Amino acid sequence: MNDRAFGKTAFVDECAICLRGGDGGNGCVSFRREAHVEKGGPDGGDGGRGGDVWLVADRCVVSLLAFRDHPHRRAGDGTGGSGKGRHGKTGKDLEVPVPAGTVVSTPDGERLVDLSAPGRRWLAAPGGAGGRGNARFLNNRRRAPRFAERGEISQERWLRLEMKLLADVALVGMPNAGKSTLISRISASKARVADYPFTTLAPNLGVVITGEGEEFVVADVPGLIEGASAGKGLGHRFLRHVERSLLLVFLLSTGPEAEMGPERQLEVLLGELRAYRPALLERRRLVVGSKVDLGEEVQWADLNISSVTGRGVRELVGRLGALVREAREDGDDRADDSRAVVHRPQPERAEEMVQVMREYDAWRVTGRPAERAVALSDLTEADAMSYALERLGSLGIDRLLARAGARTGETVQVGEVSFEYIEDGLYESGGGLPG
Secondary structure, eight states, X not given: OOOGGGTOOOOOOEEEEEEEOOXXXXXXXXXXXXXXXXXOOBOOOOOOOOOOEEEEEETTOOOSHHHHSOOEEEOOOOOOOBTTTBOOOOXXXXXXXXXXXXXXXXXXXXXXXXXXXXXOEEEEEOOOOOOOXXXXXXXXXXXXXXXXXXXXXXXXXXXXXXXXOOOSEEEEESTTSSHXXXXXXXXXXXXXXXXXXXXXXXXXXXXXXXTTSOEEEEEEOOOOOTTGGGTOTXXXXXXXXXXXXXXXXXXXXXXXXXXXXXXXXXXHHHHHHHHHOGGGGGSEEEEEEEOTTTSOOOTTSSEEOOTTTOTTHHHHHHHHHHHHHHHHHTXXXXXXXXXXXXXXXXXXXXXXXOEEEEETTEEEEESHHHHHHTOBSOTTSHHHHHHHHHHHHHTTHHHHHHHHTOOTTOEEEETXXXXXXXXXXXXXXXXXXXX
16 A cells, blocks of 8 residues: 555555575684694684574554565674684674564465564574584594584575554544544544545554543544455455454444445444454444534434534544543453563474475485584585584484485485485485585
């Protein structure tokens, strides 16, 4: 949604974003060089971990506009280790502010997290692990390891962001029901007002201050029409902005431009909310007759107002303030608390992360543990190859290959390295170089 046609700042409530954590720094191969020490041991330091990318719900961000033309975000890389056991620096984390009420999903539509209130954070793209220096590979059999571990390359991921407004009151009505005029009257919002349907192409927010000094936020959203729950008109783009409101105000036009009577308007509005999400009908509500300066009062409505003349507007603000206060005191759940909640993805079990699959005339082993096992600085070095084979064996990859039907002599690709499979569970190096 946007208002570019009217020369206004664009409002964007849906977008795609591409995130990538920082790469890990490489481990160092180094040996002590000191006076009178003929053969110093390994002292290569570890590489620093790459920075993480966090999505943070921020009350000062009101749109996803910043990501529409520039969707890419990346954290800082870790630096490499060095001699004398000096470890590399960790890459700088990146915090990406998004509007409170943003829902994060995969491109396929799987919901990952709901950043429903200011202060909530989600680890969206973790940085790569730093590589271990050669001092980490010292043992009784390997006294002078001449290899280290390379830093992990972080993975790029695309996500879908969808914003849902966090307003106390949502004005619900047919197109041209007077919602924009009302919000302009009761707040400092400069909503566009005109005498034709769908004047409002993007939500407007207004802060209302009552006579008692209380504040609440009102959302004027695009007009609802019959069939909106099925995507007609502005469809779901309107309806999702109603979901988090504490109070629904049904504004029923009595003006001469109304295509149907107030009873039918309310019937359509309730029907569309019911079809979209039945729980919305359980919210506190207020039925208000609008534009009574141009038509007759709605006798069964809670209030009748005219935003142009000001009739009934002061009383409406008082009623709204009381109902919002009541909803807040009762703790109505719309996930609108300001606690700093941190969301982290659940770690996967190692055995579930390693997979074997057929790839043309070879076998491909995927999964972080397997790929890290061969991410060494020099696989042409005998100790490095021995270590890599030990790690692959401990992960049970020989058993996975046997179950998959691998045969002696076939090529096995792990990361950038290729091996030759032997049925007794061993691997012969295919040169120890990237395949």
